[in-house]
Amino acid sequence: MKRFAGWLLSSLGYLLYTLVVLVVLLWFLFPVDKVRVRLQAGMNAAGTDARWEIAGLHKAWPLSIVASGVRFREGENGGEPLILINELKVTPAVQGLLTIGERIPVRYQLRFLDGTVRGNGEYHPADGLVRGEGHLENLDLTGLDEIWRKMNRKAAGIVSGRFSVQGAWGNLSQLEGQADLVVSDGHIDLYQPFFGLPQLTFSRMSTVFNLRDGVVTLEQGDVESKMLAAEYAGTVTLANPPGLSEIKVNGSLEPRPELLGGIKDRTALALIRNQLKENRLSFAVSGTLLEPGIAFEGTSGVIDGIIQGGAR
Numbered sequence: 001m002k003r004f005a006g007w008l009l010s011s012l013g014y015l016l017y018t019l020v021v022l023v024v025l026l027w028f029l030f031p032v033d034k035v036r037v038r039l040q041a042g043m044n045a046a047g048t049d050a051r052w053e054i055a056g057l058h059k060a061w062p063l064s065i066v067a068s069g070v071r072f073r074e075g076e077n078g079g080e081p082l083i084l085i086n087e088l089k090v091t092p093a094v095q096g097l098l099t100i101g102e103r104i105p106v107r108y109q110l111r112f113l114d115g116t117v118r119g120n121g122e123y124h125p126a127d128g129l130v131r132g133e134g135h136l137e138n139l140d141l142t143g144l145d146e147i148w149r150k151m152n153r154k155a156a157g158i159v160s161g162r163f164s165v166q167g168a169w170g171n172l173s174q175l176e177g178q179a180d181l182v183v184s185d186g187h188i189d190l191y192q193p194f195f196g197l198p199q200l201t202f203s204r205m206s207t208v209f210n211l212r213d214g215v216v217t218l219e220q221g222d223v224e225s226k227m228l229a230a231e232y233a234g235t236v237t238l239a240n241p242p243g244l245s246e247i248k249v250n251g252s253l254e255p256r257p258e259l260l261g262g263i264k265d266r267t268a269l270a271l272i273r274n275q276l277k278e279n280r281l282s283f284a285v286s287g288t289l290l291e292p293g294i295a296f297e298g299t300s301g302v303i304d305g306i307i308q309g310g311a312r
Contacts, residue, residue: 033057036067050074053081064091080146086111093120102126108134115139115159133164141186151243151290157186157205165211175211182206192294195259201225214238218249227259234285243290252280 036057055069067088071081093105103122110117119134139159148155165177187201202225210217214237221232232251239245255272263269275281282297 060089062091064089066090082146082150083144084112108132113139113141113143113159128168129166130168131164131166133162135162136160136181141183153189153191155186155188157183157188157202159183174214177211178209180206180208191292194294194296195227195255196262197227197259201227221251223253225256227256229254229256230283232285236289239288243288245289247285247287247289247292249285250283251285252282254280 036054040052040054051073053069053071053073054067055071057065057067060066067090068086070085070088072083073079073081087110089109091107093107103124105120105122107120108118115136115138117134117136117139119132121130121132121134123130137160141155141157141159144155159181161179161181163177163179163181165175167175183202183205185203186205187199189199190197200223202223204224205222207221208219210219216236216238218232218234218236223230223232230251230253232249234247234249234251237246237248255276260269260272263272283294284297285292285294287293
């Protein structure tokens with residue numbers, strides 16, 4: 001029995017050693033140029049006008065593949081990239097070597113928007129399923145200036161949080177996912193000023209959202225700022241182009257003394273105070289990402305005229 005156990009252990013050890021040597025050899029022989037072209041083609045297989053570009057692909061120790069200058073553009077001549085990933089590093093997960101025929105487990109790390117995205121993922125060759133989970137750390141939203149420009153607004157903030165995602169490779173438009181995100185020290189321009197504010201500046205904005213069947217469901221959203229506190233929930237139905245995605249969000253806000261104190265029209269201020277219900281106003285955001293609209297409701301119904309009349 002001892003001889004059998006010894007043979008078994010030595011055989012398993014030899015198998016593991018052989019696998020490690022094989023992985024190392026494959027890594028040294030890895031055809032990075034061919035893989036870069038095939039990977040870029042696979043990412044663009046959806047048939048839309050949007051294009052992914054990979055500037056470079058190289059090997060790094062230990063057994064890692066690094067993609068650099070990954071850009072996402074609108075069309076072949078789309079001007080400045082909407083998204084730029086400075087570096088994406090992928091490393092095989094050693095603990096998954098024995099199951100590599102069934103799934104390919106990896107660890108990854110992105111340098112993106114002056115922050116980092118890192119986590120674990122896996123690819124199932126049999127059905128093309130892709131799964132991933134990870135954390136966002138200190139992503140600077142000002143780096144998405146081309147996206148904000150197309151939406152005719154400016155925005156800023158530092159994003160951190162966690163997420164998970166899954167879908168079929170080659171059909172990434174049907175991805176499903178969840179995220180719990182926090183944006184700190186940010187601001188966003190308002191298409192329709194309220195209380196005389198052309199821009200919402202906040203210390204913290206958070207949301208939990210789910211993506212399924214092309215609909216983003218926003219849950220447990222809240223905003224904290226010097227001017228107001230707000231809670232919100234709703235949906236964003238994704239469309240192509242993204243600017244036509246439909247928004248349906250409802251919430252309530254509590255105006256802070258700093259906000260009400262900036263209203264110079266005493267009559268408007270009195271009307272607003274009379275419309276507060278438990279010191280809060282209800283609101284609804286509807287329309288599209290490109291042309292959203294906001295409506296406020298007080299104790300006597302819609303009061304948009306009063307809100308917009310609260311000039312500073």
